[in-house]
Structure formats: C-alpha cells, structure tokens
Amino acid sequence: MQQVSQTCNGLCRAIPVWVVYLLGFAPFVWLLIQLFTYQLGVDPVKVLEHEFGKVGLQFIVGGIVITPLRNWTGINLLKFRRAIGVLAFFYVLAHLLVWLVLDIQLLWGEILTDIFKRPYITIGMFGFLIMAPLALTSNNTSVKKMGAMSWRKLHKLTYLAAPAAAIHYVMVVKGWQIEPLIYLAIVGVLLIARIKLKQRNRSAARV
Amino acid sequence: MRFKPDLTWADVTPKADFLNRRQLMKGAAAMGIGSIGGATMASANAPASIYSTDEEPNTLEEISSYNNFYEFGTGKDEPAEHAYRLTTSPWTVEIDGLVDNPGMYDLNDILSQVTIEERIYRFRCVEAWSMVVPWNGFELRQLLERVGVQSSAKYVAFETLVRPDEMLWQNYDILEWPYREGLRLDEAMNPLTIMATGLYGEELPKQNGAPMRLVVPWKYGFKSIKSIVKISLTEEEPETSWNMQNAREYGFYSNVNPEVSHPRWSQASERRIGGGFFATRQPTQMFNGYEQYVASMYDGMDLSENF
Ligand code: HEM
Numbered sequence: 370m371q372q373v374s375q376t377c378n379g380l381c382r383a384i385p386v387w388v389v390y391l392l393g394f395a396p397f398v399w400l401l402i403q404l405f406t407y408q409l410g411v412d413p414v415k416v417l418e419h420e421f422g423k424v425g426l427q428f429i430v431g432g433i434v435i436t437p438l439r440n441w442t443g444i445n446l447l448k449f450r451r452a453i454g455v456l457a458f459f460y461v462l463a464h465l466l467v468w469l470v471l472d473i474q475l476l477w478g479e480i481l482t483d484i485f486k487r488p489y490i491t492i493g494m495f496g497f498l499i500m501a502p503l504a505l506t507s508n509n510t511s512v513k514k515m516g517a518m519s520w521r522k523l524h525k526l527t528y529l530a531a532p533a534a535a536i537h538y539v540m541v542v543k544g545w546q547i548e549p550l551i552y553l554a555i556v557g558v559l560l561i562a563r564i565k566l567k568q569r570n571r572s573a574a575r576v
Numbered sequence: 577m578r579f580k581p582d583l584t585w586a587d588v589t590p591k592a593d594f595l596n597r598r599q600l601m602k603g604a605a606a607m608g609i610g611s612i613g614g615a616t617m618a619s620a621n622a623p624a625s626i627y628s629t630d631e632e633p634n635t636l637e638e639i640s641s642y643n644n645f646y647e648f649g650t651g652k653d654e655p656a657e658h659a660y661r662l663t664t665s666p667w668t669v670e671i672d673g674l675v676d677n678p679g680m681y682d683l684n685d686i687l688s689q690v691t692i693e694e695r696i697y698r699f700r701c702v703e704a705w706s707m708v709v710p711w712n713g714f715e716l717r718q719l720l721e722r723v724g725v726q727s728s729a730k731y732v733a734f735e736t737l738v739r740p741d742e743m744l745w746q747n748y749d750i751l752e753w754p755y756r757e758g759l760r761l762d763e764a765m766n767p768l769t770i771m772a773t774g775l776y777g778e779e780l781p782k783q784n785g786a787p788m789r790l791v792v793p794w795k796y797g798f799k800s801i802k803s804i805v806k807i808s809l810t811e812e813e814p815e816t817s818w819n820m821q822n823a824r825e826y827g828f829y830s831n832v833n834p835e836v837s838h839p840r841w842s843q844a845s846e847r848r849i850g851g852g853f854f855a856t857r858q859p860t861q862m863f864n865g866y867e868q869y870v871a872s873m874y875d876g877m878d879l880s881e882n883f
Contacts, residue, residue: 404853410653411638412705412849472847474857479842487840541840544750544821546650 374443381446389449393456396424397463414471421464426538428457429531430555437562451507454527458504461497461534489540496533499526528563531556627768627869628696633776634707638850640781644701645802646750647736647743648783655783661742662803664787673733673808676724683787687773689722690714694777695770695791700832700864702796704841707849711791712774717765725761725809732764733757733814734790735806751817757801758814758828759792762873768793768866771804794866796830827883831874832864836883 400420403409409416432453435446473480483490503524505511512520535556538549645655648662667683692714700706720732736755740746746753763769772791773780780786785802792799798818808814818826825839834844845857863870874882 411642412652412847413853414847415652415705471853473842476845476857479844482837483842486837487842489840542650543818544646544650545748546750547748 371443374445377444381444381448386449386452389452390456393428393452393459396420397460414467418464418467418472421460421467422538425457425460425464426534426552428453428460429527429534430552430559432457433527433531433556433559433563437559437566440562440566455504455507458500461500465497489537492533492540493537496530496537499530499533503527503530528560532560625693625695628694628710629698629708629865631696631698631708633696633710634850636776636778639707639709639775640783642707642849643783644703644797645783645785647745647753647755647803649745650750656781658744659782659786661744662737662739662782662786663742664782664803667787667805669788669804670806671719671723671808672806673810674726674729675809676726678723681723686719686788687714690718690771692773695772697768697791697793698864699791699793699797699800700846700860702798702826702830702838702841702843704843704846704860705849706846706860709791710776711770711772712777712780713770713772713791715767716769716771716790717767719771719807720764720809728811729809730761731810731812731814732759732761733806733808733810734759734801734804735808736801737803737805751821754806755801756815756817756820757790757799758810758816759790759799760813760873761809763792763870766870766873768869794832794863794870796832798826799830829874829879829882831870831879831883832860833862833879833883834860835862836880 400409400417404413404417432450435450435453439445439447469475469480473483484494485491503526506515506520506523515523532553535549535553539553542549641656642652643655644652645659648655648658665683668680669683669686670680672678692712694710694712696708696710698706699709716732734757736753737743738746738754740753759769770791771788772785773788775781775784780789782803785800785804788804789802790800790804799816813828816826816828818830819828832843837843843860846860847857848855861867
C-alpha cells in the first residue's frame with residue numbers, strides 16, 4: 370500500500386494543476402460538441418441539464434473524498450482540491466443556467482414558485498448558494514484576506530453542500546432508482562468518515 | 577369500416593398519404609388556414625377524425641426515441657435501446673371482472689372486431705414536456721361493448737405485461753410491477769379514449785407500448801399504460817402504479833390541469849419536444865385542450881382535491 374501511495378504521490382507532484390482543469394472541462398466541451406452535431410437526442414436541453422448536474426455532483430464527491438483518501442491510503446491529492454471544487458461549481462452553475470434560461474426560460478413567476486414550493490429545487494438552490502461563496506473565495510488573495518482559520522471554517526460548508534446535492538438528486542428522479550441512492554450512500558460514508566477523523570484528531574490533541 | 581387482422585398498418589394508411597398530409601398541414605399552417613387544411617385532409621386521407629388536432633405532429637424519430645417506459649430503463653433514450661427484446665406476437669389480453677364475456681382474447685381477434693382510425697393527439701407528460709402524436713387505434717368503448725360491461729362496473733383497470741427476462745428493469749423495484757392504471761368507466765367509454773396499435777400508419781414501435789396501449793389524451797402521459805395484457809372491470813377504484821408509489825404526487829385522475837400544481841413540476845407551461853434548442857415554453861391547456869369533450873364528466877368535482 371505504502372508503495373502504491375508513494376508512486377501516486379510522486380505522480381501527483383509531477384502533474385501540474387492546469388491538467389486537472391483541462392480534464393475537468395473535457396465533459397463540458399464534449400457535451401457542446403455533441404450538441405452542435407445533433408447527438409444529444411430530441412431533447413438536448415434536458416440532456417445538458419442532467420449531465421451538468423451529474424458531473425457537478427461527481428466533482429463534489431471528488432472534493433470530499435480527498436481527505437479520507439489521504440487518511441485511509443496515504444494518497445495525497447490535496448494540491449488538486451481547489452481545482453476540483455471550482456470545477457464542481459462551474460458545472461452546478463451551468464446546470465442552474467440551463468434550467469433558468471433554456472428549461473424554465475426566465476419565467477420568474479414559475480421560477481420563484483419552484484424555488485420555494487418544490488422541495489428538490491429548494492434543496493438544490495440551498496446547495497448552490499452554499500457553493501457560491503466557496504467558489505468566490507477559492508483564490509490565494511481571499512485566503513490571505515480572510516486568514517487561514519476563517520477561510521477553512523467557511524470551506525467546511527462543503528460538508529453541507531454535498532449532502533444537499535445528493536438529496537436533491539434522490540428527490541429529482543421518479544420511483545426508486547439506484548444511481549442517486551449510490552451517490553447518497555457515498556456522500557454519507559464520506560461524511561461519517563470525516564466526522565470520525567475529526568473526533569480522533571480531537572482526542573489525539575487532548576492526550 | 578372493419579379491417580381484417582391480416583391487413584398490415586401500411587394497408588390501413590399508406591405512408592405516402594402521411595407524408596402528403598404533413599406537407600398539406602405545413603402548407604395549411606403557412607397560409608394560416610388550419611381548419612380548412614383539416615377539411616382538405618379528410619379527402620386526401622380517408623379516416624380524418626374530428627378529434628384530431630391540426631397541429632404539426634412530432635416526427636416518428638422523436639416519438640420513438642424519447643420515451644418513459646421504465647420496464648426498459650429510466651432514461652428517455654433507454655426504451656428505444658432495450659425494447660427490441662419484447663416478444664409482441666402472439667399476444668393475448670385477459671379481460672375479466674364485471675363483464676358478460678370474460679376470457680383470453682387474442683389480439684388479432686380483438687382487432688378483427690374494431691375500427692382502426694387515425695387520431696392525432698396532443699400528448700402531455702407530467703414532467704412538463706409534450707408532443708403531438710399521430711396514433712392509429714380504435715375507441716376503447718368498442719372493445720368494452722363487445723365484451724359486455726355489467727351494470728355494476730364502475731372502473732376499468734389495466735395491467736402491463738410482466739416478463740422480466742425481456743423487460744429487464746422489472747428485475748428492480750423501481751415501481752411495484754406489473755405497471756397498473758385505471759379509468760372511471762365513463763372516462764373509458766369517452767370517444768377520445770383509444771387503444772393505440774400503430775403510429776404514423778406503421779406498427780407501434782415496442783418502446784411506445786406495442787402491440788397495444790391506452791391513449792387518454794386529456795390526462796398526463798403515465799395514465800396511458802403500455803403493452804396491455806389485462807383489462808378488468810371493477811366496482812372499486814383500482815390501484816394505479818404511480819399513485820401506489822407516491823400518492824401525494826400522483827392522483828387517480830391525473831387530468832392535465834395547469835392550475836393544479838405538482839410537487840415536482842409546475843404544470844402551468846410545457847416544453848414541446850422537437851421545437852429546437854431555444855423553443856419557447858407554451859402554456860398548458862386545461863384538460864390538455866380537450867375540455868369540450870371531457871369537462872362535463874367532472875362537473876361538480878373539486879379538481880384540486882381529485883387531482
Ligand atoms: C448543489 C448543486 C446541484 C447539484 C450537484 C445538482 C445535481 C443534479 C442532478 C445529478 C440531477 C439529476 C440528473 C439526472 O437525472 O440525470 C439534477 C436535476 C435537476 N436539478 Fe439539480 N443540482 C444542483 C443544484 C440545482 C439548482 C440550484 C437547481 C435550480 C434552482 C437545480 C434544478 C434541477 C432540475 C430542474 C433538475 C431536473 C429535473 C427534471 O428532470 O425535470 N439543481 N440536479
């Protein structure tokens with residue numbers, strides 16, 4: 370295990386962060402290519418809406434997996450966490466914009482009712498509103514301005530955004546579908562792992 | 577008019593007529609004479625129903641590649657990919673309950689006793705998208721009259737085939753199988769209510785519910801149950817699948833109604849599939865635009881209670 374993690378960490382050091390951004394935007398570019406070549410079926414708006422939401426959720430999971438991964442396996446991807454978080458926000462923003470502009474088409478009456486009356490949208494919006502300040506402060510200037518402590522505190526909000534996003538997905542689909550439940554389970558396990566870690570660190574600090 | 581079972585759909589309505597008819601409709605629409613266009617079409621193509629809309633139908637590709645048929649997957653494109661596994665011939669429909677002539681009816685036998693016609697209907701999904709579909713089918717009341725509905729019957733219950741080795745998603749508990757739907761007897765006898773067996777003059781694609789499915793155009797799409805193998809006449813309101821899954825969201829009636837909100841989707845407007853990437857939403861009509869034919873059935877009912 371140690372060997373594996375050392376090789377991984379060696380590789381990570383060699384990979385510049387922009388590579389992660391490049392790879393992260395690949396699904397976006399790929400979807401646009403499919404859109405312009407008419408490969409998204411008869412309802413491209415829904416496909417974009419769903420795919421952006423899905424990829425956004427995947428990056429959210431990718432963001433909260435990093436700390437437990439380091440603790441469990443020694444693989445350290447901390448260097449890429451900011452990029453992953455920013456990418457997550459990018460896709461969630463795209464998801465929201467597709468909904469606003471192409472799906473509900475800026476019918477503000479319907480938009481407001483949806484946000485306040487439809488629980489799955491309320492929760493999705495909650496997730497988005499939490500992620501916005503995190504994305505805006507994902508730069509070194511903000512870290513300096515805020516001070517590392519309060520910056521870290523703010524970014525703990527990720528642990529609220531992640532379950533909100535996963536629950537939103539479970540509520541969106543009709544019937545009992547497996548995929549959203551798998552995401553919810555993964556987020557649940559990662560959150561519990563995070564809480565356990567924190568407790569352990571605390572008791573360790575006391576000793 | 578009666579059609580022998582050995583006639584194919586192409587015999588009933590040649591494809592050329594359909595192509596013609598689409599052009600005619602386009603022409604008529606361009607000249608802004610929808611209703612006159614409708615009259616012309618009647619002569620161009622024998623059975624033009626008064627119940628058909630003169631709106632431009634969606635293409636066969638759109639209608640057969642964007643489906644909700646959870647027995648073949650939950651994605652819109654999955655039924656088109658997986659429904660080929662379904663064996664649709666031979667096909668028998670069990671008719672039981674409060675009828676004079678219960679029994680197993682072969683589909684060919686059913687079709688030999690009914691009149692197939694074309695009905696171009698608006699189709700409105702509860703998910704707030706819609707299409708216009710040129711179905712071929714027969715009025716359900718013809719079948720019900722043939723089997724003899726007893727006077728105590730108040731409802732009609734329908735069931736979809738259960739065959740998990742062909743309908744692979746039936747191996748998962750997405751819903752409780754079989755898929756079930758039901759209508760009040762007067763709804764079932766309404767001339768708008770048809771059993772569809774074809775699309776664009778061709779055999780019904782499997783992903784659209786071959787070989788025979790219900791079409792109730794003033795209700796949300798999920799009421800129009802597909803690949804029917806059982807029809808029961810009952811005294812009690814039958815259980816229906818989506819209502820069983822989530823009674824708060826899906827009522828027994830599920831009439832299209834822009835004023836009755838749904839916990840997931842606003843029902844005030846809809847997106848017409850096929851209108852292009854920037855197609856504007858259009859307002860949803862009461863009873864999906866079939867108010868004149870169906871509203872009287874619900875006189876005195878509170879439609880927000882009985883949603
Ligand atoms: C926390 C960020 C969010 C994430 C990770 C997320 C993720 C998702 C996912 C995975 C889906 C389902 C895709 C599928 O079925 O394949 C979805 C659907 C949807 N989301 Fe979000 N979402 C978020 C925020 C929002 C927000 C802020 C809104 C609007 C205010 C929104 C509106 C919708 C809508 C309308 C659907 C589709 C419903 C339908 O199919 O009719 N989401 N989202």
